[in-house]
Amino acid sequence: MNRTPSSSSAPDAPAIISTSSQSSLNLSVHPLPLLNISEHFTRTCLQVGKPSPLVIGALLGTQNGREVEILNSFELAYSGAEEAPLLDHAFMVTRREQYKQVFPSLDFLGWYTVSPLPTQRHFSIHTQFAAYSESPLFLVLSPTAITNASEDIPLHAYEAAVEIVDRKSRTVLVEVGWKVETGEAERISVDWVARGGGEGGGSLASHLQTQRAAISMLHERVLLLVRYLTGVLTGQAKKDHDAIRALSALVASLPASEHLEFRKEFDTEYEDVQLTSYLATLTKTASTLNDLVDKFLITTANKESSRDAHSGPGGPGGAMHGPRRMGGGPGGNPRIATTGFNYHRPEDTWMRQTARTYD
Numbered sequence: 001m002n003r004t005p006s007s008s009s010a011p012d013a014p015a016i017i018s019t020s021s022q023s024s025l026n027l028s029v030h031p032l033p034l035l036n037i038s039e040h041f042t043r044t045c046l047q048v049g050k051p052s053p054l055v056i057g058a059l060l061g062t063q064n065g066r067e068v069e070i071l072n073s074f075e076l077a078y079s080g081a082e083e084a085p086l087l088d089h090a091f092m093v094t095r096r097e098q099y100k101q102v103f104p105s106l107d108f109l110g111w112y113t114v115s116p117l118p119t120q121r122h123f124s125i126h127t128q129f130a131a132y133s134e135s136p137l138f139l140v141l142s143p144t145a146i147t148n149a150s151e152d153i154p155l156h157a158y159e160a161a162v163e164i165v166d167r168k169s170r171t172v173l174v175e176v177g178w179k180v181e182t183g184e185a186e187r188i189s190v191d192w193v194a195r196g197g198g199e200g201g202g203s204l205a206s207h208l209q210t211q212r213a214a215i216s217m218l219h220e221r222v223l224l225l226v227r228y229l230t231g232v233l234t235g236q237a238k239k240d241h242d243a244i245r246a247l248s249a250l251v252a253s254l255p256a257s258e259h260l261e262f263r264k265e266f267d268t269e270y271e272d273v274q275l276t277s278y279l280a281t282l283t284k285t286a287s288t289l290n291d292l293v294d295k296f297l298i299t300t301a302n303k304e305s306s307r308d309a310h311s312g313p314g315g316p317g318g319a320m321h322g323p324r325r326m327g328g329g330p331g332g333n334p335r336i337a338t339t340g341f342n343y344h345r346p347e348d349t350w351m352r353q354t355a356r357t358y359d
Contacts, residue, residue, distance in 0.1 A: 014117055018163050018172040026067050027137070027157055028181035031190045033059060033073040033112075034153065037141050040075055041114040054082040055114050056125065058092065059137060060099060060106040068137070069181065071106060074099060083121060087128045096132075110137025116144050118158065118173055126160060135159055138173065153180070188214065 037057065044053045056078055061070040074095055078085040096108055111129055113122055118140055129136040142154040158173040182190070191213055225247060231237030232244070 014119055016170065016172045017118065017158070018161065018174050021161065021163070021174055023159055023161075023174045023176040024066055025159065025176045027176050027178040028067075028069045029139075029155070029157075029178050030069070030071050030181055031186050033070050034155070034180075035190075036073045037112050037114065037139070038143075041141065041143070052114070054078075054085060056085070056087070057112050058096065058108060059110045059112055059139060060103065061109045062105060062107065063109060068109060070109060070137075070139075072099070072103065073112065076111070085121075085125060087125065089131075092132070108132050108136075110139065112139040112141065114141045114143065116142050118156075123171075123173070137176070187217070191217070 037055075040057060041053075041055050044055050045051065056076045057073050058076055059070050060072040060074070061068065063069075076095075077088040077091045079088060080086045099106065110133065111126070113125070115122065118138070122138070122140070126136065126138055136159075138158040138160070140156045140158070142156065144154075155178070157176040157178045159176055160171055161174045162169050163172045164170075188210075192210070228237055228243070229247070232239050
């Protein structure tokens with residue numbers, strides 16, 4: 001139903017929301033901007049002492065064609081009365097540049113406020129964001145729509161469009177469908193915030209409660225998938241090939257620990273790893289033993305060379321002080337027959353010692 005203001009000059013008159021056209025945007029909202037909007041509104045209510053103050057903030061995210069994803073938000077300042085607020089553009093530009101330095105991939109996508117429904121006052125604020133985006137999004141959080149039986153988030157998204165009625169053009173708000181997009185870290189954080197935060201100790205009980213909550217969430221999601229597949233098999237649920245392919249890929253990635261072929265292949269790989277480890281250990285041991293043998297040979301050769309040097313030519317009681325023996329004679333060395341001296345060379349000692357060691 002079109003909600004048309006009874007008087008276009010009234011700032012709180014409902015804005016025109018078109019029902020004849022639907023937006024083709026695929027909008028995803030993350031939990032962080034939802035928490036920021038709620039915290040901004042609650043804090044402002046306590047500061048000004050009013051039940052429904054005007055709050056304005058910017059939305060940051062990414063856009064790829066008609067795929068829009070809102071990831072973050074920040075507060076905005078305005079001047080003037082709440083009936084005709086004027087956006088503080090200098091503050092807006094400064095904060096946007098600051099966020100751009102920290103989150104370079106996020107762009108300005110639109111703005112948010114808190115109200116039971118969009119009004120002409122919000123529409124006038126919406127036109128002030130035209131300098132930052134060609135088609136800014138408009139998010140409205142309606143906390144008064146929350147009831148005990150309601151489980152949906154009271155959030156509505158709009159984009160401005162031009163509609164021709166009776167050969168006259170007018171600017172209307174077209175409602176955009178949206179969904180909550182969460183990652184694993186965001187789900188854990190939201191669950192932690194929903195339970196009132198930590199107890200200040202990081203005790204074992206708190207850790208176990210967190211693990212139990214995570215396991216319970218996983219169990220609920222697995223049951224949801226099982227119910228969906230059961231409904232598809234019985235024809236009660238519509239078949240979604242993308243979801244079925246995703247489930248097939250998920251099941252294929254799970255370890256088949258009870259399968260005979262998997263166990264056989266696992267044992268083979270385990271034995272290969274063990275053999276490689278044993279071979280590396282044996283190689284290291286052989287290298288260490290080889291180094292030890294080399295050091296022992298060098299030490300023994302040095303001692304033998306020192307002993308031969310004291311008893312050999314030039315030493316006390318050596319051949320230089322005794323009778324000169326020609327090579328080839330009794331006690332001579334045929335290898336040094338040309339010199340006529342009988343002495344041991346260091347390399348001869350090394351060869352003898354090496355031969356004795358390996359024998």
